[in-house]
Amino acid sequence: MNIKNTQASYGIITILLHWVMAIIIIGLFFLGEYMVDLDYYDQWYHAAPWWHKSIGILVFALLLIRVGWKLSNPTLVPVANSQLWEVKIAKLVHIIFYILLFIICISGYFISTAKNVGIEIFGLFELPAVMELSENKADIVGEIHEISTHILVIVFLLHGIAALKHHFINKDNTLIRMLKP
Numbered sequence: 001m002n003i004k005n006t007q008a009s010y011g012i013i014t015i016l017l018h019w020v021m022a023i024i025i026i027g028l029f030f031l032g033e034y035m036v037d038l039d040y041y042d043q044w045y046h047a048a049p050w051w052h053k054s055i056g057i058l059v060f061a062l063l064l065i066r067v068g069w070k071l072s073n074p075t076l077v078p079v080a081n082s083q084l085w086e087v088k089i090a091k092l093v094h095i096i097f098y099i100l101l102f103i104i105c106i107s108g109y110f111i112s113t114a115k116n117v118g119i120e121i122f123g124l125f126e127l128p129a130v131m132e133l134s135e136n137k138a139d140i141v142g143e144i145h146e147i148s149t150h151i152l153v154i155v156f157l158l159h160g161i162a163a164l165k166h167h168f169i170n171k172d173n174t175l176i177r178m179l180k181p
Contacts, residue, residue: 002181005073012181014073017066019178022156024059025101028052029149053112054122060105067098079172093159100152107145114138 002011010018035048078087112119113129114137120126133141166174 005076007074007077009177009181010076011073013069015178015181017062017069021059021062021066024055024062025152026156028055028059029153031055032149049112050120053108053119056105056108056112057119057121057127059101060109063098063101063105076177079166079174079177081170081172090162093155093162096155097152097159100148100155103148104145104152107141107148110141111138111145114141 002009003013004011005014031048031052035044035052038045038048078090109119109127110133113127113131114133116129116132118126118128163175163178166172167176
């Protein structure tokens with residue numbers, strides 16, 4: 001079992017980062033959608049944002065690790081019979097994923113610290129605020145966060161459909177490479 005990527009297959013670290021982040025991000029999306037409709041008297045009114053923020057910071061840390069890991073590993077050679085347009089779109093989609101995740105994490109941080117109050121991370125430490133935002137700016141950052149997450153979900157669904165297309169229609173090992181090293 002390879003720890004690092006080769007030109008033919010992903011290593012276990014890449015595979016784990018991919019699936020762990022995918023599961024966490026899906027969970028955060030649903031938690032975020034759920035918590036925005038809570039009223040003050042709901043038992044999750046304070047707990048849901050606390051978890052969302054803490055796990056969101058974890059995603060940002062994993063994202064930084066993932067980018068560093070990606071830069072320090074070889075790029076896989078496309079599977080046999082890949083069309084040039086498919087390879088280009090796959091690269092573009094991955095770039096879009098990274099850009100959206102950075103936007104989502106950074107905007108989430110600024111929403112959470114808009115009142116110049118740090119973010120408590122799992123009750124272990126506090127990530128300090130860097131500036132206070134006016135209510136108008138906080139609303140704009142909130143819109144950026146929400147729109148970016150919805151775009152991410154659309155891109156995520158297209159990514160999943162493409163992986164299934166490769167597996168069931170093209171019958172290549174694109175999906176298999178992300179399932180086992």
